[in-house]
Amino acid sequence: MEQKNLARWLKWIIAGVGVCGLIGYLSVVPGYGQSLIRRYPEFSSWYIPWFAVILLTAVPIYIAMYYAWRIADNIGKDNSFCYDNADSLRKIARLAIIDVAYFFCANIVMTFLGMNHPGVLLLSFAVDFAGVAASVFFAALSHLILKAAKMKEENDLTI
Numbered sequence: 001m002e003q004k005n006l007a008r009w010l011k012w013i014i015a016g017v018g019v020c021g022l023i024g025y026l027s028v029v030p031g032y033g034q035s036l037i038r039r040y041p042e043f044s045s046w047y048i049p050w051f052a053v054i055l056l057t058a059v060p061i062y063i064a065m066y067y068a069w070r071i072a073d074n075i076g077k078d079n080s081f082c083y084d085n086a087d088s089l090r091k092i093a094r095l096a097i098i099d100v101a102y103f104f105c106a107n108i109v110m111t112f113l114g115m116n117h118p119g120v121l122l123l124s125f126a127v128d129f130a131g132v133a134a135s136v137f138f139a140a141l142s143h144l145i146l147k148a149a150k151m152k153e154e155n156d157l158t159i
Contacts, residue, residue, distance in 0.1 A: 007076030014068050025058050046115045053106045060099040064092045081148035089142035093135045100131035 033051055037044045067088040074085050107124045110116040 003078045003080075004076050007072045010072035010075065011069065014065055014072065018062065018065055021058065021061060025055060029054055049110065049113075049115060053103075053110065056106075057099055057103055060095040060102075064095045067092050067095075081145055081152045083146070083149050086142050086146035086149055089138050089145060093138035093142060096131055096135035096138060100128050100135065103131070104128050 030051060033047050037047055071085050071088050074080065074082055079085075103124065107116060107121055111118075111121050
């Protein structure tokens with residue numbers, strides 16, 4: 001696949017993830033919360049705090065998508081192995097771990113406030129693990145891209 005075509009596909013995927021995320025955060029999550037309140041009215045005081053907690057998890061995700069877009073731009077310019085891509089991947093890894101830490105702490109706080117079910121807390125650990133795995137993946141990819149960028153720089157200087 002040609003670099004420009006690959007970059008175009010990556011941008012379409014990033015945009016698709018962004019739109020799906022907006023639908024999820026602004027439609028599915030509130031709708032599911034409202035259906036829970038209808039079934040269990042005793043939890044109605046939990047809706048706004050949990051909605052705010054979940055909505056704030058979107059901030060690092062959309063910032064990470066900005067960096068992913070920049071990576072796709074560099075790929076389209078046939079500059080896949082560059083310091084900018086390594087830096088963007090490192091920032092994505094940090095954003096993932098920040099999001100995981102926030103979600104973990106928010107779950108613990110909500111549990112201590114009596115606004116969390118133990119089953120939800122246990123299930124959230126699986127989400128946290130997936131986020132940590134993603135962070136490690138992006139950090140490792142950043143390291144490899146950095147090494148490739150250094151090798152490319154050395155190669156470009158060789159006559």
